[in-house]
Amino acid sequence: MQTTTTTLLQQLNSFKEQRKKALAVLIDPDKVDEDSLSKLLALCNTYPIDFFLVGGSLITTPSIQSVISQIKSQTSKPVILFPGNSLHIEPSADAILFLSLLSGRNPEFLIGQHVVAAPLLKQSQLEVLSTGYLLIESGRPTTVSYMSNTTPIPNNKPDIAACTALAGQYLGMKLIYLDAGSGAEIPVPAKLIQAVRGMIDIPLIVGGGLNTPEKVAQALEAGADIITIGNAFEDKPEFLEEVAKVFEKYNQASI
Ligand SMILES: CC(C)=CCC/C(C)=C/CC/C(C)=C/CC/C(C)=C/COP(=O)(O)OP(=O)(O)O
Ligand SMILES: O=P(O)(O)OC[C@@H](O)CO
């Protein structure tokens, strides 16, 4: 019998078609130890999360692989790399966000790291998810803007964000990620999310500073298909219960 496997991209596209909102839990390998990760993973088995993102702008932990191995031993959800550079490729994950930093004008993060990464990805089994990555201004400089030496899109310029995202879609990218940056003071504004949502057809990921149920609900309401949460779960894993309630409301309404 022939078996067909669904790719992660197909799953994300089908969520979007069904209007099912997805939740990604971001694990920064530098910010967890075995015990704290174990506690978070136990909660991720209690509440319906969709996948894990693993990564950071700067990773000093020698083994991303051991973090992935712990996630895989405690849960069955897909693990997607969220890399800051080409050194962050770890073949034991399921997929990688192949990010091109479209909001910036630094060729290294638009195409340079990608050339180095491409042959490594070809040798791996990782599903490569071509992603237009847009940093949105969020109050104070973020790790990503510093590390990438780029300026984010002003958060009162929804048109610039929408046109940048559309250019990404026309270039063939399969996902758009709007990121206010990890621990952002001000998350991506609803108006800007709406403008991007209205311009593109591909799934939209939104993250950065989503640390209250209200902020999560606002991003979903504005049109995010996938929400990423990192810091708020690191600080308080129990926040997952509150987030799950927000998702339940949206996902029940979509059935
Ligand atoms: C193509 C490959 C393999 C690599 C390049 C990938 C690109 C273009 C990355 C864009 C720039 C960048 C540095 C992105 C990092 C995104 C990320 C994983 C953010 C998570 O948050 P942190 O920046 O680690 O925040 P903290 O300060 O809270 O740790
Ligand atoms: O850590 P937080 O603030 O949730 O941000 C998540 C992610 O979008 C950062 O790149």
Ligand SMILES: [Mg+2]
């Ligand atoms: Mg980090």
